[in-house]
Amino acid sequence: MSVREIPLIGDVSEGVVRVGATVRRPMRSTSPSVHALLRHLESAGFDRAPRVLGTDERGRAILTYVEGVVPAHPLPAYAVSDEALITLARLLRRFHDAAASFRPPPGAVWEDGSAPEGPAELVGHCDVTPANVVFRKTTHELLPYALIDFDMARPTTRLFDVVTTLRHWAPLADPLDRDPVQRFLDAAARVRAFCDAYGLPPRDRLMLVETARMRFGRSYALMRDRARTLGGGWARMWDGGAGGRIRRAAAWLDANEDAIQRRLLGDEPLS
Structure with a gap:
């Protein structure tokens, strides 16, 4: 059968x-x-x-198949808990530490996506969205357990992969475009909590906002071009307003840069 x-x-x-x-x-x-x-x-x-x-x-x-629960939109409350954010940061760090010793085979082909300038440090996931994180039940709550769908993996830096993750989980987004349970989150505090749990060094914290700004610009151009040339899921996301969301996220980042930097560099307490 x-x-x-x-x-x-x-x-x-x-x-x-x-x-x-x-x-x-x-x-x-x-x-x-x-x-x-x-x-x-x-x-x-x-x-x-x-x-x-x-x-x-x-x-x-x-x-x-990795057993567990993958949060769908609109996001459930468990997906945006402080403990989920911290657990995800530690999971990403574990993945990066394991991937750091990977040497791609000769002639390796990777997805052509937005990437940082300069040499790559490792092959990152580059798409840690809620749809690509499996949660499992612990003693008290559902928490991130595994990363799935590595189709967008490519050579990058730890910081760029962290920024890509924070885009969805802080989130680095205009409140207008956030899920209802994310709308009133303190994104700057969540950036700090994630970076603390990951163990992001000071030099990368200094570059985080600028890296996010660069990523927004490259993501906008990439998604626009893929929607035009590849269609499919890319066209669906673009037609669904992805370009406008990226533009609004970039404007929100500009308006909140000082608050994020103060939290990241320890000038303000987390609570």
Whole structure:
């Protein structure tokens, strides 16, 4: 008896399904590089990501299905708790520490996305959105457990991956565009709490706001061009107002830069 395929809906990924205890993903030009990263994470002892199991009879990649809950929009309260934010920061740090020793195979192909200037430090996830974080129940609450969907992984820096994550989880966004449960969060305090839990060094804290500003500009141009040329999930996000949200987030960042910097550099207490 064949096992039923259950579509898994993401932001831009197409054709991803669950089959029993596995996930099947269409192979892309970047898949061999991503799979090499996932195999390295496994060998490095990082057990909070899918494992690569091979390919199926249709040529799709087979990965383990990570049991848990993935928060959907509108976000539930558990996804924005202080403990969830701190746990996610520590999870990202564990991933970065494991990925730092990864050496991509010769000719590795990665997704062409917004990236920092200068040399890369590691291959980052580059897409730690709520849709790509699996939560599991602890003694008291649901907390981040694993990272999934590494399709956007590419060479980057720790800071750039931190900024990309904070975009969605602080969030670095105009309150108009936040989920209802995020609308009145103190984003500056959450940036500080995340960076403290991650262990972000002072030199990176000094560059965080400027890095976020650079990322907004590059993300706007990238998403606009991909919506035009690739369509699919990219076009759906763009048609849904992604460009306007990025522009408003950049304006919000400009207006709140001083408050964020004061918190980051320790000039204001967290509470």
